[in-house]
Amino acid sequence: xxRRLIGLDVGTNAVRVVELEPAGEMPRVTSFGQVAxxxxxxxxxxxxxxxxxxxxxxxxxxxxSLRKGEVRVGVAxxxxxxxxxxxxxxxxxxxxxxLRFQAQELIPIPLExxxxxxxxxxxxxxxxPAADGTVAAPMQRIxxxxxxxxxxxxxxxxxxxxxxxxxxxxxxxxxxxxxxGRRVSDNGGGSEAIVSVGGGVTVMxxxxxxxxxxxxxxxLGGRPLTEAIARDLAIPFEQAEALKRQTTQVPEGVADRxxxxxxxxxxxxxxxxxxxxxxxxxxxxxxRLLRVTLTGGxxxxxxxxxxxxxxxxxxxxxxxxxDQLAIGDIGFPSDRVETLDPYLPTPAGLALGGxxxxxxxxxxxxxxxxAQARQRMLAVAAVVGVLLLLALGGIWFLRKSALDTEKDxxxxxxxxxxxxxxxxxxxxxAEKAQAEVDTLRSQVELVLAQDISWxxxxxxxxxxxxxxxWLTAFQxxxxxxxxxxxxxxxxxxxxxxxxxxxxxxxxTKGSSAGTGSTPVSPAAGVTPVPGTSGTATxxxxxxxFRSVAAWIQRIGTQIxxxxxxxxxxxxxxxxxxxxxxxxxxxxxxxxxxxSAARSDRLEKVQRGTP
Numbered sequence: 001x002x003r004r005l006i007g008l009d010v011g012t013n014a015v016r017v018v019e020l021e022p023a024g025e026m027p028r029v030t031s032f033g034q035v036a037x038x039x040x041x042x043x044x045x046x047x048x049x050x051x052x053x054x055x056x057x058x059x060x061x062x063x064x065s066l067r068k069g070e071v072r073v074g075v076a077x078x079x080x081x082x083x084x085x086x087x088x089x090x091x092x093x094x095x096x097x098x099l100r101f102q103a104q105e106l107i108p109i110p111l112e113x114x115x116x117x118x119x120x121x122x123x124x125x126x127x128x129p130a131a132d133g134t135v136a137a138p139m140q141r142i143x144x145x146x147x148x149x150x151x152x153x154x155x156x157x158x159x160x161x162x163x164x165x166x167x168x169x170x171x172x173x174x175x176x177x178x179x180x181g182r183r184v185s186d187n188g189g190g191s192e193a194i195v196s197v198g199g200g201v202t203v204m205x206x207x208x209x210x211x212x213x214x215x216x217x218x219x220l221g222g223r224p225l226t227e228a229i230a231r232d233l234a235i236p237f238e239q240a241e242a243l244k245r246q247t248t249q250v251p252e253g254v255a256d257r258x259x260x261x262x263x264x265x266x267x268x269x270x271x272x273x274x275x276x277x278x279x280x281x282x283x284x285x286x287x288r289l290l291r292v293t294l295t296g297g298x299x300x301x302x303x304x305x306x307x308x309x310x311x312x313x314x315x316x317x318x319x320x321x322x323d324q325l326a327i328g329d330i331g332f333p334s335d336r337v338e339t340l341d342p343y344l345p346t347p348a349g350l351a352l353g354g355x356x357x358x359x360x361x362x363x364x365x366x367x368x369x370x371a372q373a374r375q376r377m378l379a380v381a382a383v384v385g386v387l388l389l390l391a392l393g394g395i396w397f398l399r400k401s402a403l404d405t406e407k408d409x410x411x412x413x414x415x416x417x418x419x420x421x422x423x424x425x426x427x428x429x430a431e432k433a434q435a436e437v438d439t440l441r442s443q444v445e446l447v448l449a450q451d452i453s454w455x456x457x458x459x460x461x462x463x464x465x466x467x468x469x470w471l472t473a474f475q476x477x478x479x480x481x482x483x484x485x486x487x488x489x490x491x492x493x494x495x496x497x498x499x500x501x502x503x504x505x506x507x508t509k510g511s512s513a514g515t516g517s518t519p520v521s522p523a524a525g526v527t528p529v530p531g532t533s534g535t536a537t538x539x540x541x542x543x544x545f546r547s548v549a550a551w552i553q554r555i556g557t558q559i560x561x562x563x564x565x566x567x568x569x570x571x572x573x574x575x576x577x578x579x580x581x582x583x584x585x586x587x588x589x590x591x592x593x594x595s596a597a598r599s600d601r602l603e604k605v606q607r608g609t610p
């Protein structure tokens with residue numbers, strides 16, 4: 001079966017889908033369809049009514065009998081920003097770190113609210129050596145994309161609610177270049193501007209032979225024109241939308257009123273487009289703009305192309321995606337296929353993104369990672385998680401077995417005590433036997449009073465440890481507070497000593513395990529006093545020094561079993577990942593074990609609960 005690629009365009013007024021088959025000289029469109037959206041489902045390119053969008057997508061899939069699977073979607077909103085910048089040549093991993101470090105200066109979005117990704121556009125010519133012979137570092141041009149996290153999350157959620165899998169979240173401007181971008185100069189020295197006028201947004205992208213040079217998204221489209229007609233002519237919104245595009249097919253009086261209603265909002269739209277294109281043309285080093293290509297549903301508005309041509313003084317032509325796409329049997333009569341030209345470019349360009357090789361913008365996971373890298377990381381995380389669960393399960397089993405043993409001992413002691421109570425009146429040494437039973441009970445309770453819940457502590461560490469750190473070793477020691485104000489092995493000046501409980505754990509990267517022991521010497525007649533103190537020592541490996549801060553913030557504040565956590569030392573380069581070729585940060589950390597680490601087995605025994 002031939003490979004199929006699906007692009008889904010969630011627009012202001014409708015959702016549209018194109019299914020492509022990359023076969024032959026040109027990709028072949030095998031399916032196309034669209035379903036209208038309620039007027040308030042989308043606003044400025046962002047999902048407002050998630051349920052309505054999901055329902056429209058489901059209806060679209062049902063009408064076209066498409067199989068549910070992976071789709072590529074696009075975002076186009078004034079809150080999606082695109083920047084180009086020149087940086088020294090470096091690996092993708094180092095480039096991602098450098099861009100994130102500089103991102104706050106490049107984009108007006110708080111980093112915690114932003115999704116970032118990048119794409120290398122081209123290698124720049126090497127500069128001539130300086131007068132002193134110094135050779136400049138090779139440079140590359142980077143396209144940086146940033147979007148508000150909720151913008152992408154709402155779009156992805158609506159698509160997933162429809163039962164589909166989102167393979168990538170692309171940029172609509174880049175999709176337009178793939179679908180209808182053309183070389184406008186034989187020597188590559190000129191640029192083309194693609195202007196896609198939708199219902200709620202207008203997307204503008206200038207490119208030079210397929211390389212984007214300028215991107216801007218306006219929160220303005222054809223909807224204000226429709227609203228003006230509906231208001232001035234007192235007709236429903238849907239009727240006004242049809243009238244906006246068909247002024248030549250209605251009575252002249254009605255057409256004149258519609259054109260008069262659209263005059264001001266149309267002039268505002270054209271002026272906004274002209275201002276953005278003039279801004280691009282004024283940029284130093286910008287390739288000369290030679291042509292403007294119009295697309296999008298609102299580009300059919302009468303007078304739009306003519307006014308824009310007059311203002312900018314350049315040829316303005318309608319897009320013809322059929323020059324670069326073969327149209328298969330999609331259920332449209334051959335004489336009507338050309339009417340699809342304004343609606344094909346965006347979904348077709350999104351689908352074509354699946355053919356692209358190398359690194360491409362994908363905002364579904366953000367943070368500058370490709371889908372393949374995310375899948376590999378998820379697979380590794382899943383394996384580590386399974387191993388960790390197995391290790392914790394083993395620890396839990398051992399601790400439960402120890403608890404069962406202690407419960408058996410306690411049950412036996414209670415049985416002996418009951419037997420002694422029955423025989424007390426008849427046995428001459430009943431008091432002595434009773435004293436022995438009391439001593440045994442005290443020993444059991446003393447053991448349990450010193451017990452630390454190491455398994456729970458390790459579970460807390462496993463749940464809380466940052467994703468970019470690995471716990472390589474863990475050592476803990478604790479001593480129970482005893483009567484008389486002492487700690488550790490000292491109970492009272494006249495009682496035998498008791499060794500503190502301790503646990504030592506050595507782990508592999510990304511996992512933790514441990515065993516614990518609690519040696520106890522009997523202390524007859526001593527009632528244990530709850531309360532535990534001690535220290536925990538960790539040996540950790542992190543991706544970089546930000547991992548140290550994440551470790552302190554999460555382990556030191558989110559685990560009640562620890563307090564006063566600090567990092568006495570952190571060094572880079574102690575361990576090197578052979579696969580990544582980078583130096584990690586090794587650091588040690590210590591913390592005080594609090595009374596919250598004590599197990600509840602003593603209370604359970606005293607209550608007689610399992």
